[in-house]
Amino acid sequence: MPLTDNDLRAVLAERASAAPGSDAVARAASVDRRVRLIRRRRVASASLAVVVLLLVVTGVSGLFRDSRDRTAQVPAHLQKVAAGLLPRYNGGGKATAYTSFRTDERRSTTFRFVPGSSGLLVAIRCDKDMPESQMVAIDVNGKSLMEGSCSRGLNTRGPSYGPVQPEVDSFGLLYPGRPASLRVRVVQVGTGAQSPDKQPVYRGAMRNYRIGVAVYEPMAVADYPFPPRPKRLESLDDGPGSGGNLIGKIDSRSVGADGRGVVRTTLTSKGVQFELYAVAPGAITMTVNNKTVDVARFWTWKGSGYGSLALKALELQHLGIDVAVGDRITVGVAARRFTDPAWRAEVREGS
Amino acid sequence: MADRREFDEFVVTRSSRLLRTAFLLTHDWALAEDLLQTALAKSWFAWGRLGEDPEPYVRKILVNTYASWWRRHWRGETPTESLPDGRAHGSDPTSQIDDRDELWQALGRLPRRQQAVIVLRYFEDLTEAQTAEALRVSTGTVKSQTSKALARLRLDPDLTVHPILNGGR
Numbered sequence: 082m083p084l085t086d087n088d089l090r091a092v093l094a095e096r097a098s099a100a101p102g103s104d105a106v107a108r109a110a111s112v113d114r115r116v117r118l119i120r121r122r123r124v125a126s127a128s129l130a131v132v133v134l135l136l137v138v139t140g141v142s143g144l145f146r147d148s149r150d151r152t153a154q155v156p157a158h159l160q161k162v163a164a165g166l167l168p169r170y171n172g173g174g175k176a177t178a179y180t181s182f183r184t185d186e187r188r189s190t191t192f193r194f195v196p197g198s199s200g201l202l203v204a205i206r207c208d209k210d211m212p213e214s215q216m217v218a219i220d221v222n223g224k225s226l227m228e229g230s231c232s233r234g235l236n237t238r239g240p241s242y243g244p245v246q247p248e249v250d251s252f253g254l255l256y257p258g259r260p261a262s263l264r265v266r267v268v269q270v271g272t273g274a275q276s277p278d279k280q281p282v283y284r285g286a287m288r289n290y291r292i293g294v295a296v297y298e299p300m301a302v303a304d305y306p307f308p309p310r311p312k313r314l315e316s317l318d319d320g321p322g323s324g325g326n327l328i329g330k331i332d333s334r335s336v337g338a339d340g341r342g343v344v345r346t347t348l349t350s351k352g353v354q355f356e357l358y359a360v361a362p363g364a365i366t367m368t369v370n371n372k373t374v375d376v377a378r379f380w381t382w383k384g385s386g387y388g389s390l391a392l393k394a395l396e397l398q399h400l401g402i403d404v405a406v407g408d409r410i411t412v413g414v415a416a417r418r419f420t421d422p423a424w425r426a427e428v429r430e431g432s
Numbered sequence: 433m434a435d436r437r438e439f440d441e442f443v444v445t446r447s448s449r450l451l452r453t454a455f456l457l458t459h460d461w462a463l464a465e466d467l468l469q470t471a472l473a474k475s476w477f478a479w480g481r482l483g484e485d486p487e488p489y490v491r492k493i494l495v496n497t498y499a500s501w502w503r504r505h506w507r508g509e510t511p512t513e514s515l516p517d518g519r520a521h522g523s524d525p526t527s528q529i530d531d532r533d534e535l536w537q538a539l540g541r542l543p544r545r546q547q548a549v550i551v552l553r554y555f556e557d558l559t560e561a562q563t564a565e566a567l568r569v570s571t572g573t574v575k576s577q578t579s580k581a582l583a584r585l586r587l588d589p590d591l592t593v594h595p596i597l598n599g600g601r
Contacts (some may be wrong), residue, residue, distance in 0.1 A: 097452035115473035
């Protein structure tokens with residue numbers, strides 16, 4: 082009996098029905114905060130340049146070390162921290178502050194660190210799968226950053242927690258050079274109306290887990306220890322291709338691994354955006370009229386994509402590119418540190 | 433001017449189902465909540481133009497935001513790739529391999545666009561045309577993506593010994 086529509090329907094319905102209790106009123110309030118944030122961002126349209134600036138590598142002082150971690154003489158890309166639960170190098174960053182704890186000893190932990198930039202990545206992992214009803218919440222400087230489960234789905238799909246995007250600045254969570262505290266706590270969801278970030282530390286019965294958490298500081302592409310190349314690369318054709326109207330494509334299979342290419346077009350009111358996809362590590366610089374507008378960095382041999390913001394005339398002007406709607410512009414990409422022709426770029430109209 | 437009260441009411445009364453859709457895409461409730469709130473916030477700015485039934489529009493924003501998340505490295509920054517797989521295949525004698533669980537895991541390994549097509553077609557019960565409209569692609573693309581997704585599932589290594597694929601249980 083082949084896979085049937087009913088099998089798919091049953092699995093999807095079954096999984097969806099296991100929804101934890103969610104607080105729709107709290108959700109409405111949270112959405113309202115996001116709306117206000119977006120409004121502020123629109124006013125501060127120069128933020129794109131700030132984002133790029135914030136990703137410049139600066140130092141960070143990790144104040145906490147897990148004494149059980151050992152940096153044996155193993156290749157950098159295989160080194161682990163946080164009781165072996167997390168890699169030392171991850172997502173273009175190096176773990177600079179990390180810890181781990183066992184839930185039979187404690188259900189929360191706090192450590193302090195000094196961020197060198199706002200482009201931090203926070204990752205967390207458990208040594209085994211937690212039920213989806215139990216989650217881990219992270220607070221930064223007393224404010225909720227994010228929460229998620231250490232369930233199987235996250236362990237196999239990752240990241241357990243995504244990068245701390247530069248918008249943490251907008252929430253006033255982190256400031257480069259200023260000591261910050263990061264609190265990790267186990268919470269139970271589905272038992273009340275409160276959303277996970279408001280749940281107290283869970284004190285009830287649960288299996289014993291070891292939970293590792295690490296803060297990663299961004300590194301320069303040239304310094305990052307990429308993992309060795311796999312024998313066979315993923316298909317470059319599996320990546321995304323959605324967005325606004327396609328203007329042009331630039332493909333490493335025709336321009337070379339560290340090649341470059343340009344597309345000429347007329348700037349519309351929707352602006353332009355880049356959609357990149359790579360199945361190898363390296364960096365791609367995006368330019369408009371030969372000026373850098375963004376840089377995408379790829380850190381693994383797993384296929385991953387990057388979509389730039391839609392760059393409209395106003396944003397381009399803030400980046401020092403004197404253009405207006407109706408002008409002819411030259412949009413380009415330039416790749417570096419790729420060892421294989423394993424990336425492709427699409428230039429699209431803003432969506 | 434959009435009606436804030438109507439919007440809040442929509443969030444309170446209608447967002448739970450959308451949360452389930454978001455979960456089927458992300459496979460994680462926390463990410464699903466984040467995805468949903470992101471989509472709702474984006475929808476607010478078009479609220480005044482959405483008419484009587486805004487849900488299809490919000491769903492459209494949701495699935496397309498999901499694709500954008502992917503492009504923003506949600507997949508690329510994986511801290512676990514070189515670590516031992518925590519799954520219980522053979523390592524935990526008490527565990528039972530559940531065929532539906534395997535299918536769920538296999539769904540999570542599909543490319544994002546194919547996942548979205550499957551969720552919209554088989555959970556939301558959208559037609560091919562509605563799915564195409566939500567994903568801003570042609571109906572031909574929906575057909576081909578559905579076909580590719582099903583083919584991938586049938587070829588998924590974890591499902592090749594799957595009872596569903598091999599004569600049932």
